[in-house]
Amino acid sequence: MQSYISIENLAKSYGVVSAVNNISLGIEKGEFFSLLGPSGCGKSTLLRMIAGFETPTSGAIKLEGADVTDVPAHRRPTNMMFQSYALFPHLTVGRNIAFGLQQDGLAKSEIKKRIDEVAEKLQLAAMLDRKPAQLSGGQRQRVALARALVKRPKVLLLDEPLGALDKNLRTETQLELVRLQRELSLTFIIVTHDQHEAMTVSTRIAIMKQGQVLQVGTPSEVYETPQSRYVAKFLGETNVFAGGRAQRNGDELQIESDEAGGRLHAAFTDRVALDAPYWVSVRPERVELATSGSGLEGTVEQLTYTGVERHYRVRLKSGATLDARRVNHGTESDLGVGDRVFASWSPQASRLLAE
Amino acid sequence: MSTVATSFEKANWGKRLLIAIPYAWLLVLFLAPFALVAGISLSTVRLGMPPFEPLTAWDGSILNLRLNFENFLYVLTDDTYLLAYLTSLKIAAISTAAMLLIAYPLAYGIASCAPSSRSLLVFLVIVPFWSSMLIRVYSWMSILRNDGLLNALLLKLGLIAEPLRILNTETAIYIGIIYTYLPFMVLPIYSNLSSADKTLIEAARDLGCSRISAFWRVTFPLSLPGVLAGCALVFIPVVGEFVIPDLLGGADTQMIGRAIWLEFFNNRDWPMAAAVTIVLMALLVVPIVYFQSRQSRERT
């Protein structure tokens, strides 16, 4: 099946340095798709190739089945919201928004209509006559969005669009972006290094590392069933222990782990080859701590209070550390630093990971 | 308490002294001289040293103040001076425009190079500016003369039968001015273009502009401050230029800088020269004030 946007064996190298390494991806119409990864992973290069600013070394980009690989940026039905916003400082907000429409040779009345429309949607109506320098960060961000949206692109590309905003405004704007995207039923592709942001806004996330896509999936898929140690650690926090000899017992695996200093339980799946090195991972919020009982034995080494949760760092007998979290229910913690604890979790919370 | 006060006062005195030194220097050697020029322009020429009458004289117990406006009346009504002012403004305007046409593509070209080669190219633009202006003007004399290199070349190629008379014409003045002042036009435009935000061009391209329309809609309007700075830096001194019209121009093209020089050294009419200078300053007040406000805005 042909995707709305399909990226086929796309590669980009600068001399001997390869920025994007043979990536294939399909993005459907109406998706809010995230490219997530640390800086230098090639996510921006990939976005810029979709926008038409970089020419791929090999591979193809297709939009609705048509090959657009060699179409220059100004003829592509994609629009970009730049990280720096790239608002034209010599033009007013209104003329910034009108810029692309004028370039398309639209009639004056039509341009005005479309500007008013988008200005209302993004609460910019009162500042159309101002220059970008007179706006606040949040307002500039909305102007940049309006300027790209007003052209009604088939795909809106967002390059770290919220990086310059402070934390509270960022959360607000993420929700606003999702609302807009649903309302306009447009396809959005966003580049971000902030996993929280990717989880909040996206329908699907592609996690990238060193020019390659490691895993693609919905936020819950990539969080709950990461397929590699890298993805598990990049998305949220996790405890990882090297797995040793394993024994199947019905639906359950019993795994000896020297690193954890005991036996771990996991649900049996045939996804991971147990004869190669593998790891067992468990999210801190799935770990239960008790003062007695079975499980991995250790001592509470550190206790931090974040309001929503309490974070415990446990020093296991094996010498490894284990993180656990408890939601704050308004009661005092029954565990304190130095207390002896036993950590355990349900077999379904364990995730087996290859390298 | 007392130590704080004394150290504060000491700092204050230090500050005042710091301000006072450059201030006093410029007041005495820059601003006061202008007032003097204005005063002497209202005086009358005489033989001797200094070659002008004092403005005030004690007549017993009466202070006489004699202001002679004749120089100004003469400057403003005499055809030779009017023509010299107009010629200066015309030559400055045309050569500024021509320089812009050469300097902008050059600055744009340098700005489009890789940063490593940029600094070398900028250096090469600056070198001629550091070398003597007199020498650079002189080099054109030997090229443009009737028996100079250009004519020799054109004759050899058979393009002309008779040597062209270029030296001692207005054309030679234009060539000399454009050549001498070109770096002053290139550098401000270059520094503006090289610090321009390249993502703005990408944004324009993304919104549907071709390379050329992105240039005219974004790059060029944003570079206007650099262009205006270059124009001011060139236009104002060119209006009062002396060396170039004197060495390259002919007797029929009189520019105002040369007129002042002649009035001083040949006619020795200092009050008249002062009046000509004052009128020149009046003509240039607007561009100079523009330049200053721009510069000080840039610096804050």
Next chain:
Amino acid sequence: MTKPSWFNRLSILFGFAFLYLPIVVLVIYSFNGSKLVTVWGGFSTQWYATVLSNPSIIEGAKVSFLVAAVSATAATILGTLAAVVMVRLRRFRGRALLNGMLLAPMVMPEVVMAVSMLLMFVTLGIDRGPLTITLAHTTFTLCFATVVLQSRLVELDPSLEEAARDLGCPPPKAFVSVALPNMVPAIVSAWLLSFTLSLDDLVISSFTTGPGASTLPMKIYSQIKFGVTPEINAISTIILGIVVLGLVAAQLVSRRSEQKASVA
């Protein structure tokens, strides 16, 4: 603007051809054995010998270098003071006037400054000669020196000095021990700029000098007035050589100090 297009290359080529062709011609013909510009009379250094044995030229060069060295030093010192005043003391009475006086000479036609300074010296009754030329040159190069120093001082992080003051330095000492060393490249280029401008000046020197004291440009000017001679080609080439050497040296110095800065 990733790669220069053919248009960009062409404009660079044309621009530099225009800037350098006359200079190249000048240098080549300084080694011409013939007196005629259009005739190549073989390679010769005879014009250099003539120049170097011309006492009037040597005398002019001495005056010029002395005036340039003294006025560049004075302009750099005054310029540093002015830059500190303009950048660090943001508010004081008469700031706008000082700013105006510092900027105006940059665009003021030379003739205007020349006339006004001559009248000042005559009024004050100062004998005109090397001293008055030096005073005049200091004044007109001061603004260029200030611009160079000011732009460096603006870039300089004020928290450096604040750190020094926090560690116990009084403000003047903090400036001298922290800001000043970081301004050395700017001070060097301000001095060189003032020196060259002074060395190059004809108009202001002609107005402010008295009988007997002629600078090198004045001597060259009066020779040129008589007509083109190969001797002037030779003088010009010597001056060009000195300028290029000086510029390359300055460039190397500033590059090395930049590298040092980036290593540290």
